[in-house]
Amino acid sequence: MLPRKRGRPTAAERAQRRDEILDVAVRLFVAGGFRQVTLDDIVAEARVTKRTLYDYFGDRTAIFLAAVERRRLRTLDQPTESDTLLELATKIVSGLHSDEAIGLHRLLVTEAHSFPDLAEGFYRDGPQAYIAAIATRLPEPDLDLAHSVFTLLLGEPHRQRLLGLRPAPTREEAAAQARTALRHLGLE
Template identity: 35%
Template sequence: MSSPRPQDSPPTTARGRQRRDALLDAAQQLFLEHGYGQVSVNDIVGRAGGSLSTLYRHFGNKEGLFQAMVERRSHHIYGTLTDEGVDELAIEAALQRLGIDLLVKVMGEETLGIYREVVAESPRQPQLARLFFDGGPGRVRLALADYFERRVQRRLMPACDTVELAGMFLGMLLGEWHLIRVLQLKSPPSRAAIEERVTRCVDLFLHGVQGLPSR
C-alpha cells in the first residue's frame, strides 16, 4: 500500500524531484499567463507531461500546487536582492543600488503576475498571503530596516521607527508605477527611466521637497 501523503513532503528519489519540478514549472507558466482560475489541472499536466495522479500525490489539490509555486518564486525573486558591502557606501549610493535592483525586479512580468494572482486568491487562501509577504515584500522591508538600524547605531541617522521608514521609502519608490504596471496601463519602463526615478526618489527621501533642485 502506497503512503497516502495528503500534504506536500519533499520527494525522495531523483525522478520524483524531476516530476515535481516539471509540474511546478508548468503551473508557474500557465498560472502567471492566464490566471489561477482560468487554468485547469489538466492543462498543467498536459504541459508538464506525466499524469494527473502524480500531481495529486504531490500537492493534494490545486491550491496546494499554487502555494508551492508561489513560495518557490517569491523566494527566488526577492531572495536575490544583494546586500553585500552596502555599509561601506554613502547612503545615496546604497539606496540607489537597492532601488534600481528592486524596481527592475518588481516591474518584471513574472513578479507582477505573482502579485496579481496572490492578491486575487488571498481572500480564499490566507496562508498564501503570509507566504508571499514574508518571503517577498516583507523580507525586503526588513532588510532595508536593518540597514537603517545600523546607520542609527552609527549616529548617521536620527533614531526613528526604521521598519516604518523602510516601508515609506519602498512605497515612494513604487508609488504609482506599481499599480500602473499591475493594471497593464503602460509598457514597462526602460532601464534609464528606472534609474532617473530612483535618483529623484533618493533625493526626495534624503532632503525633502524643499531641498529639491529646480529643473
C-alpha cells in the same frame, strides 16, 4: 526544455528542472488564475509526474510561493554587504515592475480573499522580505523608514504597471525612480 537523461540528476539539473516547472506554473497561473490551474495542468505542461511536483514543492500553494521566493532572490540578486541603498532600491524597482512580478501581484490581488494563506505567504516572502532588506541598508535600521522607501519604490508607476498602462522600466528608468524615491526621503 532539454531532453532528460537517465539516472539521478545532478544538483544543477535539479535546479534547472525546478526553474522550468516554476516557469510553467507562473505562466499557467497568470493566464488562468490560481483557482483554475490544477496540479494536473502543471504536470501536463511541464511534462513531469505528480511525484516530481510533490518532491520539489508539495501543493499548489507551495508552488506559487516558490515562484514568489524565486522572484525575490532574482530581484535581490544575492545582495552583498557592499551593495548601496541605491543599488538595492534599483534592483527592487526593476524586479517588482517586471512582467513576472506584475503577473504574480495581479493574481494575488484577485485570489487573496479566497486563499488567505497564499496572501500571507506572498506578503511574508515578498514585500516583508524586501522591506527587511531595505532596513539593512539604511544608516540606522528603521522598519518604518524601510516601509516608506518600499512604498515609494513601487508608487504610481507600479499601479500603472498593474493596470497595464506602462511597460516595465529599463534599468536606467528603474535607477532614476529609485533615486527619486530616496531623495524624497532624504536618503540620497
